[in-house]
Amino acid sequence: MAQKTASSQKESSIEARTPNGVAISAKNESKDYSSEGVADNDIFMLPASDFQLLGLLTAIAALVRLFRIYQPSSVVFDEVHFGGFASKYIKGRFFMDVHPPLAKLLLTLAGWLAGFDGNFDFKDIGKDYVEPGVPYVAMRLLPALMGVMTIPTIFLTLKATGCRTMTAAMGAGLIIFENGLLTQSRLILLDSPLIIFTAFTALAWTCFTNQHEQGPEKAFDASWWFWLVATGLGLGATVSVKWVGLFTIAWVGSLTLVQLWVLLGDTTTVTPRRLLKHFLARFFCLVVIPLTFYLGLFAIHFVCLVNPGDGDGFMSSEFQATLNSKAMQDVPADVVLGSRVSIRHHNTHGGYLHSHNHMYPTGSKQQQITLYPHKDENNVWLLENQTQPEGLDGPIKGSNAWDTGEPIPIRDKTVLRLFHTVTDRRLHSHDVRPPVSEADWQNEASAYGYEGFEGDANDYFRVEIVKSLSDGAAAKERVRTIETKFRLVHIMTGCALFSHKVKLPDWGFEQQEVTCAKQGTLPNSIWYVEQNEHPLLDADSEKVNYKNPGFFGKFWELQKVMWTTNAGLVESHAWDSRPPSWPVLRRGINFWGKDRRQIYLIGNPVIWWSSTAAVGIYFVFKVLSVLRWQRGFKDYENVIFKRFDYEVGTSVLGWAFHYFPFFLMQRQLFLHHYFPALYFAIIALCQVYDFATNRISALGLRDRPAIGRSGIAIFLAISIVAFTLYAPLSYGNQWTQSACSKVKILNTWDFDCSVFPTELSQYSVVAPSAANAAQTAAPMAPGPSDKGSQDLNVTPQAVAEPSLSRAEKVEYRDQDGNILNEEQVKALEGKVSFETRYETRTRVIDADGNEVDDGPAGAEGVAPPHPDVERLPETAPEDPEDDGRDAPATASPEDDVSKEKSVENADDGRPRPASEPSEATR
DSSP, rough: OOOOOOGSSSBBBEEEOTSSSOOOSSSBBBBOOOOOOOOOGGGGGOOHHHHHHHHHHHHHHHHHHHHHTTOOOOOOTTHHHHHHHHHHHHTBOOOOSSOOSSHHHHHOOOOHTTTTOOOOOSSTOOBBSSSOOOHHHHHHHHHHHHHHHHHHHHHHHHHHOOOOHHHHHHHHHHHHHHHHHHHHHHHSSSHHHHHHHHHHHHHHHHHHHHHTTGGGGGGTSHHHHHHHHHHHHHHHHHHOOTTTTHHHHHHHHHHHHHHHHHHOOTTOOOOOOHHHHHHHHHHHIIIHHHHHHHHHHHHHHHHHHOBBOOGGSSHHHHHHHTTTTTTTOOEEBBBTTTTTEEEEESOOOEEEEEEEEOOSSSSTTTEEEEEEOOGGGGGGEEEEESSOOOOEEEOOSTTTTTTSSOOBBBBBTOEEEEEEEETEEEEEOOOOOOOOOTTEEEEEEEOOTTTOOOOOGGGOOOEEEOTTTTTTGGGGOOBTTTTOOOEEEEETTEEEEEEEEOOOGGGGOOOOEEEESSSOHHHHHHHHHEEEEEEOTTTTSSEEOOOOOOHHHHHHHHHHHHHHHHHHHSOOTTOOGGGGGGGHHHHOOEEEEEETTEEEEOOHHHHHHOOOOOOOOHHHHHEEEEEEEETTOOOGGSSHHHHHHHHHHHHHHHHTTTTGGGOOSOOOGGGGGGHHHHHHHHHHHHHHHHHIIIOOGGGSSSTTTHHHHHHHHHHHHHHHHHHHHHHHHTTTOOOOOHHHTTOSSSTTTOOGGGGGGGGGGGGGOOOSSSSGGGGGOOOOOOOOOOOOOOGSSSEEOOOOOOEEEEEEEEEEETTTEEEOOOOOOOOOHHTTTOOOOOOOEEEOOOSSSSSOOGGOOOOOTTOOOOOOOSSSOOOOOOOOOOOOOOSSSOOOOHHHHHHHHOOOOOOOOOOOOOGGGGGGGG
């Protein structure tokens, strides 16, 4: 048979039209890779009426997102971290965060353009923005505007899939009135940038797929390339906000493999050379462009953060040496007897082997040995031989005995004593349990002695060079600065000097614990010399320094630290939840509470449950279609059936890729992790509705468009009503206990209705002035200039009621957040372990024992800081072998100096609590 021309390849036996009125082929006998039932849904060619409707929807979204965006005028939930990161970017202080930098850089740019100088630290939830003049409204505007842009994005995405205009409008309306997306987009948080970049990627990929499915005549034209490149940029931006973007990459990647598989089967129009061109185009746009974008953001990140900060302790010494004032002068290479050295821990980056003139409160009560993250004279140790050198008149006394004569290098297996030059004590160990890690395999490491004391046998440590970690042949034979990694093994007990992420209490100034471990893991017992001085090592001696890791070295190290820290976020949190609870909206997150108001992240249940039902409908459809296919039914010969499976399946696949991977994670998870999946679920909901009302003729609704439009109007109306009912929790508006209780559908929704007054009239409105701003509990947020009354723009002050006492109540909850009564707690005692969460609520009671409102002095329901960013180290004696890299022991040298002085000046040496009781609710 003669080969057909391109114009005659498509033979249509039944004429059909898309919902947009474009003619399509219902039965296609084409031999190319074009898909049946696909029209050109070019979003740039939409009618003017669609763009007018789109403009109206965007305006409504702006009103909803920006309404009272100045409220509350204090730090909310994770603004503690992401606002704080903006301060550090402006100051150039290095910090460590588990998320890539794009969204944080954009938030910083917004604040900087609005005049933010970086002097506000965002340290505590509830800290006032107005008095210090923080341009928090401008910083909140960025995520809010990104939230607004999600509305036209989903509208255009639905149009690109072939949905009718009213269906696209329904999708936009559902995003507008989704309470969870609204709440998250009004604050200085990362989720709004993540959602808009995910949505843009979905739009670009949908448009590219539409071009691809039209066959070879559309391949490699300008529109084809435009949307493929846009998809790559979207992927790069998404993964540069959060690593959740990797799920978006997986979604696009799996669909790309499907496309390439179809191309491989087209032997008529796709030659091997053309197939390679398709592959290379996709590889460049979907791999090279996102990777370059991601690398570029980290290059900007490193350029901005050039000064030391509270995050550099996470990084290696080589990395730290690239920061201003952290660079080290060249030091002598050979370490010899008599060298004054600083010894650094290799694995945890906790800092230098350190001692100070403070004793352990228990155990031997000898001088403390710790790891200290900053350079200090208390880090200096003099390396002595086990015997003093011989002189003409016998052994030479004193610590300067090795300053004359020939330098004696320290080789493998050399036995040393480590003399602390500031306190005249030597590093010491004995068979005494440490004060914190009281394990049988742990011995206490201390400093013992006095000036003139010759020491004893418990001061002897053998140097064991770890050749596999040492750099260079010479460093494997003798101890060399920086290059040699070694263990210090106690001669008398056989334990090795050891450190791990455990932090000492206040009596140890929260510095990192050092012990002598008989069975310690190798990485945690590795040390190396960083500073090295000796009178005999003059300027002509060989010098060494840290190697500059370069951009790619710093980039790769930071990725590993981010991954390790992120994976280590496994401790419990007051508002965490697990993936099975997300699609049914079982629990929210308490963001903020003050002045008898509350912000609680909860979704619109109508939208949430409807979108989950749509995903369920597709799964049922897919199971039945596979079963019918196995039984020989020809359903897939029906074009509409096939298009429903592919189009809705694509969206459900996006939902699955952004949802199911969380089941594999042991780290802390929160409701907001479901938002990208929710976006795809809403798209799937709209597609299912569009097929049911506009495309599937068997249902009888395609010829009755009024029914479909009425259904959209009714569904949106119900969604808006639900949105309005929960709006006080989204905006932090005034509410009453009765209104709150009526909408609390599930008992697992643990927002606290008791914090609201019984009547709205109990909110007293006090307009603060410049004179009394410092005394006002919640100052008026900046808003439009208005000389008249500002009643609606003032955060009210609670009515003061006399109180006689404060009562503290401990609540026990199960893993799902349900409150347990006394009987349930008693029944569980001895069977489970209870962990302390990060929330404390204080009740004020009157003389009769009735609970009364605490007024502006309280902070009811204030959410604890989110740990999903800069992980703070915790004392974990039950896990002494954990070698994960944690935060440095302290934030700054000044903090440690002040702590040590406070102990010196204290009346007694009793341990003090880590924080004041009032700090528990911050």
